[in-house]
Amino acid sequence: MKLDRLDKRILTVLQQDGRIPNADLAEKVGLSASACLRRVRALEETGVINGYVALLDQRKIGRRMDVFVEISLVGQANEVLNAFEQAVAQYPEIMECYLMAGDADYLLRLTAEDPNDFERIHRETLARLPGVSRMKSSFAIRPIVRKTAFSLDTQVRPADDSSRRTR
Known part of the structure; x- marks a missing residue:
């Protein structure tokens, strides 16, 4: 469209x-x-x-930590990729998952309450994902920019009655 x-x-x-x-x-x-x-x-x-x-404020609901996890899989066969993607979609702590080009196969963003909660997520979620050969976790200190709106190169101004259209 x-x-x-x-x-x-x-x-x-x-x-x-x-x-x-x-x-x-x-x-x-x-x-x-x-x-x-x-x-x-x-x-x-x-x-x-x-x-x-x-849109919820994740800190106000107790999800104070953002963790980014780089995942490398044992192989690139469709069966391995599909099994991983189906499994990762089942866990509510995983907020985003991206198929990547570069060193890692996938990049996950997950949220946790604190380091103890991340340890639980690591044991109960990440360690159970199929086909994983390597994981590297990075902890965000604080978000600098977090957007939900796409720029559409337009500005919205209050319309006066003379500009009203009927399209």
Whole structure:
């Protein structure tokens, strides 16, 4: 789907506030409420918007540590890769998993309450992952930049009545 300027403005606002009422969204992007709703539904149906979530402060729910784990597997056969990927998806502490090019085959980001909790995760989760030949863990001291919104090269300004469109 090719995104036009109005689609990008809608997406920019929704990334900032996914619970904004449609009437307020329409006003911010300069559309009528019905035209705005049609566009949002089209963005949902095409998968550009693939869901809405509440973003939690991980520290306030006791997940104070971010740990990055580089994983090297015993081989690159499809069976080895598939078994690892299916297993890693089953563990709730693993927040992200990336197939990598370079020294490691995968990079995991997981969260833990503290070092003792990480030790538990290491024993009960990481050590049970199939096909692992090597693991290297790095502990983040603190996040510097953590974004959830993609830049769509658009700025949203309050729309006045003269700029309202009905597309």
